Amino acid sequence: MKSTAPLLATPPQYVLVAQQLMDDIQAGRHPVGSLLPTEFTLCTQFGVSRHTVREAIRRLQERGLVTRQRGVGTTVKAPPAESAYVQTTAVISNLPQYVEDTRLVTSETIDLIADEALATRLGCPAGQRWLKVTGLRYTDRGELPMALTDVYINGAYGGVRKHIDASQVPIYTLLEKHYGITIVEVQQEIRATTIGPADAKRLTVEPGSAGLLLTRRYLSERNQLIEVAVNLYPADRFAYVSSVRLQVGPERA
Amino acid sequence: MKSTAPLLATPPQYVLVAQQLMDDIQAGRHPVGSLLPTEFTLCTQFGVSRHTVREAIRRLQERGLVTRQRGVGTTVKAPPAESAYVQTTAVISNLPQYVEDTRLVTSETIDLIADEALATRLGCPAGQRWLKVTGLRYTDRGELPMALTDVYINGAYGGVRKHIDASQVPIYTLLEKHYGITIVEVQQEIRATTIGPADAKRLTVEPGSAGLLLTRRYLSERNQLIEVAVNLYPADRFAYVSSVRLQVGPERA
DNA sequence: CGCTATTTGTGCGTATGTATC
DNA sequence: GGATACATACGCACAAATAGC
Numbered sequence: 001m002k003s004t005a006p007l008l009a010t011p012p013q014y015v016l017v018a019q020q021l022m023d024d025i026q027a028g029r030h031p032v033g034s035l036l037p038t039e040f041t042l043c044t045q046f047g048v049s050r051h052t053v054r055e056a057i058r059r060l061q062e063r064g065l066v067t068r069q070r071g072v073g074t075t076v077k078a079p080p081a082e083s084a085y086v087q088t089t090a091v092i093s094n095l096p097q098y099v100e101d102t103r104l105v106t107s108e109t110i111d112l113i114a115d116e117a118l119a120t121r122l123g124c125p126a127g128q129r130w131l132k133v134t135g136l137r138y139t140d141r142g143e144l145p146m147a148l149t150d151v152y153i154n155g156a157y158g159g160v161r162k163h164i165d166a167s168q169v170p171i172y173t174l175l176e177k178h179y180g181i182t183i184v185e186v187q188q189e190i191r192a193t194t195i196g197p198a199d200a201k202r203l204t205v206e207p208g209s210a211g212l213l214l215t216r217r218y219l220s221e222r223n224q225l226i227e228v229a230v231n232l233y234p235a236d237r238f239a240y241v242s243s244v245r246l247q248v249g250p251e252r253a
Numbered sequence: 254m255k256s257t258a259p260l261l262a263t264p265p266q267y268v269l270v271a272q273q274l275m276d277d278i279q280a281g282r283h284p285v286g287s288l289l290p291t292e293f294t295l296c297t298q299f300g301v302s303r304h305t306v307r308e309a310i311r312r313l314q315e316r317g318l319v320t321r322q323r324g325v326g327t328t329v330k331a332p333p334a335e336s337a338y339v340q341t342t343a344v345i346s347n348l349p350q351y352v353e354d355t356r357l358v359t360s361e362t363i364d365l366i367a368d369e370a371l372a373t374r375l376g377c378p379a380g381q382r383w384l385k386v387t388g389l390r391y392t393d394r395g396e397l398p399m400a401l402t403d404v405y406i407n408g409a410y411g412g413v414r415k416h417i418d419a420s421q422v423p424i425y426t427l428l429e430k431h432y433g434i435t436i437v438e439v440q441q442e443i444r445a446t447t448i449g450p451a452d453a454k455r456l457t458v459e460p461g462s463a464g465l466l467l468t469r470r471y472l473s474e475r476n477q478l479i480e481v482a483v484n485l486y487p488a489d490r491f492a493y494v495s496s497v498r499l500q501v502g503p504e505r506a
Numbered sequence: 507c508g509c510t511a512t513t514t515g516t517g518c519g520t521a522t523g524t525a526t527c
Numbered sequence: 528g529g530a531t532a533c534a535t536a537c538g539c540a541c542a543a544a545t546a547g548c
Contacts, residue, residue: 125286
C-alpha cells in the first residue's frame with residue numbers, strides 16, 4: 001500500500017478561470033440569459049491563451065451552465081449548482097405508484113471466469129475472475145418481481161459475498177466499506193431489449209416482450225472496473241424518470 | 254438569405270477519427286482491456302495533428318469507451334455498442350451536443366387540439382392547442398433512421414414552425430430565442446415499449462420488436478408546459494448512456 | 507533507490523472555416 | 528458584403544505521472 005499523499009499544488013489555469021467565471025455567474029456579474037464576454041475578451045482579461053479559455057468554458061458547458069453558438073456567443077443558462085454536479089434526481093417509478101424501497105432476493109452466487117462473450121458485455125478483458133450474484137428485485141407491494149438482476153463483482157473483492165444478503169445498502173457501498181476503495185465514476189447505460197424465454201419465465205411475462213436493460217458500471221480511482229450491475233425490467237413495470245430544474249438567479253424574480 | 258441546404262458537407266476530422274477508432278474497437282483491432290496506440294502514433298497513422306487526435310479520443314471518453322491515464326496510455330473499456338450506428342447521449346445537461354450530432358428530417362407538421370388521450374400522454378388539460386411536428390432522426394452514419402420523433406409544441410408558440418427545418422439547434426432553444434421564454438425544468442422519462450406496425454414500417458424494423466421510448470417535457474418559469482418531445486428508438490439503434498464522475502478535490506463549494 | 511523513456515496533461519501561438527447578425 | 532464570434536486544425540513546448548531499468 002502506498003502512503004504518498006497525492007496532494008495537488010495548484011489547479012490548472014483553466015480550472016481557475018472556470019471557477020472565476022462560475023463565481024461571476026453566481027454573483028450576478030454574468031446574469032442568466034446574458035452573453036458571456038467573447039473568448040478573445042476573456043483571454044486578455046485573464047491573461048491566458050484562447051485555448052485555456054476554451055477549456056474553461058468547456059467545463060461550464062459540460063455542467064450545463066452555458067451554451068455556445070457559433071456566430072453568436074456563449075449564453076449563461078444557469079447558476080452553478082450548489083453541490084458538485086448534476087441535479088438529475090433519478091426517480092425509479094413503478095406504474096401503479098412510486099417505489100420507496102425494494103428488496104433484492106438473491107437466488108444464486110457463483111464464481112466464474114469471463115469468456116469472450118461476457119468480457120464484451122461487461123467491458124473487461126477476457127479471462128478475468130468475477131463473482132456473479134443473481135436475483136430478483138421486488139417492490140414492497142405486489143408479488144411480481146420488478147426486475148431481474150445480475151451483479152458482477154470483480155474477483156478481487158469476492159469477499160463481500162457474505163455481506164450481501166444481510167445488507168439493505170447497494171453492493172458498491174459494501175465494497176467501499178470493506179476494501180477501502182472509492183468509486184469515482186459510474187457509467188450507466190439504458191437500452192431496450194427483448195426478454196428471452198428463460199428470463200420471461202422468471203419475471204412472469206410473455207416471452208419476446210419488451211424490457212428495459214439498465215447497466216451500471218462502477219470504476220475506481222485507477223479506472224479499474226469494480227462492479228457491473230445489470231437490471232432487466234419488464235416494460236410495464238418500470239420507467240426511468242429524471243428531471244433537471246434550473247435554479248432561479250440571485251435576483252428576486 | 255442562403256438556400257437553406259440542410260446538407261452536411263463533411264464531418265470534422267476529429268469525428269472521422271473517432272468513428273474509425275470506434276470501428277476498430279468494434280472489430281476487435283483494439284480489444285477491450287488493451288491500450289490504444291499513443292496519441293503520437295495516431296497522429297502519424299491518421300495524418301492529423303495531436304490536437305485533432307485528442308479531440309477524437311475525448312469523444313470516446315465521453316461515451317465511456319476508453320479511460321486515460323497519464324504516463325500509461327488510453328485503455329479500451331467497452332465496445333461502442335451492439336450495432337454499428339448507435340448514438341449515445343450523455344447527461345441531460347448537454348442536450349445540445351446530441352442534437353448537433355444528428356439530423357431531424359421532418360415529414361409532417363400539423364395543428365391539433367388535445368383530446369383526452371393526448372392530454373393524458375402529454376400531461377396537459379384537454380382541449381389545448383398544439384403544434385405537432387413528426388419526423389425521423391438520422392445519425393451521420395448509416396442510412397436507417399435512428400428514431401421516430403414527435404414534437405408537440407404549445408400552440409401559443411406555433412410561430413417557430415418556419416425556423417425548425419433550417420436550424421441545427423434544439424427546438425426548445427428556438428422557443429427561448431424567438432419568444433423570450435426560459436426553460437426552467439426538463440422532465441425526462443425512459444421506458445421500454447413494443448413498436449407497433451405503423452411505426453415499425455417507418456423505422457424499418459420488425460413489428461412487435463422492442464423499442465426505447467424517451468419523453469422529454471419542457472417547462473417554463475411558471476411551470477407552463479412548453480414542449481413535449483417523444484422519441485421512439487429501435488432497441489438495437491440506440492442506448493442512453495450517462496456517466497457521473499466524482500471530483501477528486503474540493504474544487505468548488 | 508534514482509534515473510530515464512514514455513505517455514498523457516497543460517498551455518502557448520497561429521491560421522482558417524463557418525454561422526450569425 | 529462585412530464584422531463578429533465560435534469551431535476546427537496546425538504547430539510547439541514543458542509538466543506530471545508512470546513504468547522499467
